[in-house]
Amino acid sequence: MSTPAETSRTDEPVRDGAVLEVAGLVVRYGARTAVDEVGFRIERGEILGLLGPNGAGKTTTLSVIEGLRRPESGSVTVDGIDALRHPIDARARLGVQLQEFGFQPELSLEQLLRLYSGLYGVSLSRPQAREALDGVGLEQEAGKRLKGLSGGQAQRFSLLIATLHDPLLLLLDEPTSGLDPQSRRSLWQRIEASRGRGGSILLTTHSMEEAQAVCDRIVLIDHGKIVTTGSPAELIAAHREDPRVQAIAHGEPTLEDVFIALTGSDLRD
Template sequence: MKGVVSPGATNVDGKDSRGRGDRKLHGTARCRAARDVGVGEHVIEVRGLVKRYPDITAVDGIDFDVNRGEVFSLLGPNGAGKTTTVEILEGLRDPTAGEARVLGEDVRSGYRRIRERVGVLPQDFEPFDRLRPREAVAYWAHLFDHAVSDRDVANIIETVGLTDRASTFALNLSGGEKRRLGIAMALVGQPELLFLDEPTTGLDPGARRELWKLIGDLKRKGRTILLTTHYLDEAEQLADDVAILNHGKIVAHGSPSALISQFGGGTTIVLAGARRGGYEALSSRGIAAELHGIDVLVHVPMASQVRPLLAKLASIEVPLTEIYTKRSTLEDVFLKLVGARMEEGVLAA
């Protein structure tokens, strides 16, 4: 079980969270000393979390857990409630209702203790323009009362791959380098949990891939990371566990592979350039197909059916440029669950 999901949300394990009875945090979780959160235990526990404004309910009764050592992704379009949720967990906003615990501490009463143990890269992070990365990292460490040597600072900067730019004013860093600096600042206290709020938004593809590598490295080193993103490929690439958020509610929750397996529609065989003639040829033989531009798509729900169907298609004389299989992605899952595609965080019809 990856975690508890919101009432009404679809859990890939097939269990309805309503059936789990008590939506409050259990007494043992409540009383658990913050330092006692161990390997495999939940570092974040959220139950019935609500954030309501006069004109909108930004977060509408969500539940989820984040396990130690995993990358958990809140995935959704702009305005879905991702940042509001994260800022509640960081102690930067007060929830309207519900419960949230981070590292065993209640976010309402224990946010000061939480801050000592987490690292935060806020949305749209910008560094202080006239500080160099090595100065910014040392400054940030002091704000957490961490005594850091020049060597420690150099190590952190090396971790994020900014060694060559350590003495450059932040003003002159590229967008990707600025985010790396933000991650370096978030890492100064050796935090048990990292909040990365849309770390790659607005970056070019190259910089995004570099950041993915960095986040992947941090994950391999055992960091627990809560990642918000509206990039489906980012969540699929990095996350162990994904909660798809829309209009303040979690609409699905599970590992990317489980979500794809359940909602992605299996595998698609693409007959590139087969055009309408190919589509009609397949239809006349009773093969369900879909014309998509000049390509003909054949959806195969089960992996075991792919090979025999390929053999069957190969026997049909259809003019085409190539034939290949395409595995479903989170994009297909998102489309199916939300009913719209997402481009740069905006829902498109």
């Protein structure tokens, strides 16, 4: 009989802890508190949606997890690793979707793919690089530069790069903003497929349709604070009797009704 203590002494990494644990996170820009005591967990294979209006603190939260910004206080643990103390080890477990300006503009897609696969330690031969591009519908674009692609093609390419090393946790900041409905659905399918392979995803969005379509669980934040947490169905069930939800729902309350009721109907920019 092996006790849990004995099991954890083997060479096998412990595979039952949270993929990500954020606790008591506080981030300030000067006098402004952008993230105020935010905490949540992501379990293996889970897709968590960080939702909130513009300026809620979503991107700032991701930038701390990615090691791009140091918080005032709080902790970030990736696969049991203290990401604030060991950012490089933590970062190796993350897939981060770069924006277009993050890539070398003079290289073709195939060259970028081979460059990044080398950086991630999963070198691809030319035929393998072609095959990978083929897999995301970019076989015709292998020789093109990123700026010659449509929005949907660029998103597919940056997602391919972010997942080259089969990351434990994929971080996506508004992955479908600016995409047409076809490209959006195709991205959702890719996200679903990644979950099917046991990957975990943290995505931000302000699309309720997206949250309902792909997220197992939602953390709703506003003004840097967590407003509520739960699965889309739980959030609707928990807030359906709220007079603010009742006041705006037409019939059955939707996730969007809950979102607007809890974050107010003021416009944000």
